[in-house]
Amino acid sequence: MPDAAAVRGAVGAAVAEFRSRDEALPEQRRTRAERDRIGREIWSRTLGETGLPLRAVHAAQSLGFLASAGEPPMLFAAAGWLRLRTPYGSVVVRIGGAMAGLSVTPA
Incomplete structure (x- = not known):
């Protein structure tokens, strides 16, 4: 699992890409x-080789779970679920299947 700074960097790059692609759209396609x-x-897309979708990492960042201080984020996997745990809360993602989804739990 990358450290918190690298995870925040991945989210920042994805946000920048979204904004760039949105701004490049002709007005009638926005x-x-x-x-x-x-x-x-x-x-x-996933966070590197972790299998964790960037939407889960974005949720964690948006909710303040990826603050710079404290222990690094940890990733756990079990029975089709991935859990991104930070000192400030967790984001859980069900991977694969028709019921794939996202759940957020503050610390």
Whole structure:
């Protein structure tokens, strides 16, 4: 699992890519559907080799779970679930299958 700074960097790069691609759209194509398509493409990517979707890392960052102080984030896997645990809370993602989803738990 990368350290918190690298994880925040991955989220920052994904956000920058989304903004860049959104701004590059012609005005007539700046629709919710097009923005959702771009978002799904970016946020479904994984954090390096971890298998953790960037949408889960983005959720953790947005909720302040990836603060710079404290112990590094840890990743746990069990029975089709991935859990990103930080000192400030956890994000749990069900991977694969029709019921894939995201759950957030503050510390």
